[in-house]
Amino acid sequence: MDRDKTKVRSFEVAELAQISRSTVSRALAGDPRISESTRARVRAAAAQLGYQPNLIARGLKNRSTGIVGVVVTDLNNPYHAQALQLLVGKLGARRLAPLVFVGDTAEGAESAIERLMSYQVDAVIALAAPFSGQIVRACRAGRKPLVLMNRHDGDEDVSVVSGDGVAAGAMAADHLIAQGARTFAYFAGDDSTSISLDRETGFAERLAENGFELSARLSSRYSHAHALDVAADLLRSGAQAIFCANDTLAFALMDAARGMTGGARRPLVVGYDNSALAGWPVYDLTSIDQNLEDMTSLTVETAHSMVAAPASPPRRHVISPHLVQRGSSINRPPKGTI
Amino acid sequence: MDRDKTKVRSFEVAELAQISRSTVSRALAGDPRISESTRARVRAAAAQLGYQPNLIARGLKNRSTGIVGVVVTDLNNPYHAQALQLLVGKLGARRLAPLVFVGDTAEGAESAIERLMSYQVDAVIALAAPFSGQIVRACRAGRKPLVLMNRHDGDEDVSVVSGDGVAAGAMAADHLIAQGARTFAYFAGDDSTSISLDRETGFAERLAENGFELSARLSSRYSHAHALDVAADLLRSGAQAIFCANDTLAFALMDAARGMTGGARRPLVVGYDNSALAGWPVYDLTSIDQNLEDMTSLTVETAHSMVAAPASPPRRHVISPHLVQRGSSINRPPKGTI
DNA sequence: GTGAAAGCGCTAACAG
């Protein structure tokens, strides 16, 4: 437990610049009371020695670590992975450091949040997390700002940034109606988050407004294998157009359709997430893009501002999605088909 | 900057248990000198108050934070995303917390590593990172244990856990030869990491041992769109079997083959990564699995042991891959084809 | 077996 002599402390910088440690701290922090000449001297000394402040010590003193906890569920879901990537990048730009935990089970979420608290994070971002109840409770108890991304169940007093599921469903309906479909189905996921319910509601309501109705509905786990197993049932409903809660479900549905014998007309399909694969020719899937870029920006901005002003009231942002039209929803075989 | 009265400090626990703060610390840390009766009392008091030690303060005192820096490049690559997911989980199991940074550019890597150092991480794990040179340098300067995962360029004195690229290439060759192919090509990525070079070398050498040679070679960026653009050139070489540096390249190649006019026989294809998509019926791609589960376990174990014994010499582990055979490398149309 | 005291590296009153 000896001191590592390679580590430069503010004391060394102070010595070299012939000044006190407080002045070093102030000069580097941009305190306006420090004269330009001393500041320059301090900067030079710091640079010469390669001084990097110890943020752990600073965190202890300031009660603000600059660490933001990020709780994520499943990185195998490309949509979550991309969201995390964007979050990490944007947090970094604001000089915040993400401490990442995976909470894919109730116990996992519990222990994740506990560790985050121990590390005195400045805020917590929970990404599409189930078990958000425990997270909300823990953050409230620990007085930590919390931003829920793509989750808005309960009228909790936490900040939320989420996609507009109702608008997404309506968009899908409008588009499919415009393509000439007259019978419709919904392929749901196995979650019961309000956002995914919104999608279905928005879809059904917009159909109703146009005098149509949902003739079939099926739900599946969000895994390609499982969805592939059950998709045939949905196809047999004969619906001309199917809106899927997720691109993965849409892919499975299309795979099932290809595998079906006979020349049964393939349904028009619209997915949700606009994952990279949706743009590949094999699927060429029309999909609803949640504008992750905006969503993550706003999430980070919200977290940041809550750190800066902890007393400020929770914010709620809703991001409008947009539909990316591709071959899967056009009334002729998509170009990727052979 | 007032004290948050909701935060329980070891002092409160000590008070409740009628004991000193030192004893609280020792009791909770499992110091054998503490009598069982006091330990029980302390535990009870801690539980009653919901005491969670402040790991930032502990880190400052102990010069060991329990934080491990993880530098990752591209989470949109499902292989990296999965690796990160596994790493995070396994670090958590060892009570280590991952501070994640994305270093997809040289400056990104630079600033990432700088921040990690400031946070006094106990070790750094770099995941398939380019710019590993700077990371190696920074970790050496900061005397931080570093584990490179799937990177072993240079004979640096750092620990490395990587897949056996040569074995992977040889496996692909053996398999394709066994399937009856007589002319071979390699579809390379645009990286020049030793591991990816190994793959090609292993492939070419095993071919040579069997009296065959590589009749064509092409490289592409690791993006589906770019690979799709150039793949036709490779297909025109007429090779009967093509080994790809990456599943994404393999998918693009197969897509290009489907799009080609005429009944030109499709080549046998073997990919690398065994991503989830490889198992889907549309591609049904034979691929080499790097055993990420083992690789990440060993990476975390290595990092952990280097934290425990900083003086220990660097370790080098090589993980054997295995080939997962699917339809794309069998001499008849893969079952997913229509 | 337990307590008292010191100190990790930093910053922010409080003085001047």
Place this chain on the structure above:
DNA sequence: CTGTTAGCGCTTTCAC
């Protein structure tokens, strides 16, 4: 404008 001093919450000698 700058220095002195205290203290963040924890662990750990050193003393008993």
